[in-house]
Amino acid sequence: MDECIRFGVSLSQHLLKRFDKDIERRGYTNRSEAIRDLIRQNLVDSEWEAATSETTAAVILVYDHYKKGVGEHLTNHQHENHDSIIATMHAHLDHNNCMEVVLLRGPVKKVKEIAHKLTSEKHVKLGRFVPATLGKEIR
Numbered sequence: 001m002d003e004c005i006r007f008g009v010s011l012s013q014h015l016l017k018r019f020d021k022d023i024e025r026r027g028y029t030n031r032s033e034a035i036r037d038l039i040r041q042n043l044v045d046s047e048w049e050a051a052t053s054e055t056t057a058a059v060i061l062v063y064d065h066y067k068k069g070v071g072e073h074l075t076n077h078q079h080e081n082h083d084s085i086i087a088t089m090h091a092h093l094d095h096n097n098c099m100e101v102v103l104l105r106g107p108v109k110k111v112k113e114i115a116h117k118l119t120s121e122k123h124v125k126l127g128r129f130v131p132a133t134l135g136k137e138i139r
Contacts, residue, residue, distance in 0.1 A: 009035075044133045048108055056086075059102040059115045060128040066096055067123035074121055078102065081114045097125070105134075 011019070023034040047053055063070050078085055084106040091099045102118060104111045112129075119127025 044131065047133055048131050053108055054106060054134065055108050055111060056103065056105045056132045056134055057111050057115060058130040058132060059104065059118050060126070060130065061100045061102070061118060061121075061124050062093070062126040063098060063100075063121075063124045064096045065098045070121065070123040071098070074100065074118060074124075077114070077117050077121070081110075084110055084114055 019034070020031070023031065026034070028034040028037075047055060061074065063074070065071050078088065081104075084104050085102060086105045087103040089101045093099055104114055115129040118124070119129060121127070
């Protein structure tokens, strides 16, 4: 691990109290780890702004498999983009509803494009796009 460097942060008392309550709720044991995670998230967001970089993401889909064509359309989208899809998981939530998690890897622009095609498919009840990172530049 890189050498840790200490630095000071000035905050209003109100903001610090709210931050402490939030990190306690999330289970952080100290402010430093919470701040490190905030910085990492900011770096991931910046990575996504650089549309030429290679990255990764997850797409979560919930749909009723009895709705005509939805499963077939989602599978077709995935086959058309097999070079960018690194894994999928399919689960049966109940008699009608299924959940799929699709993991993508590739240039930001292409990953976003595929994610938007999947989440906007007719009869998808929930489509959630979760940008991630390859982690190469984040420690």
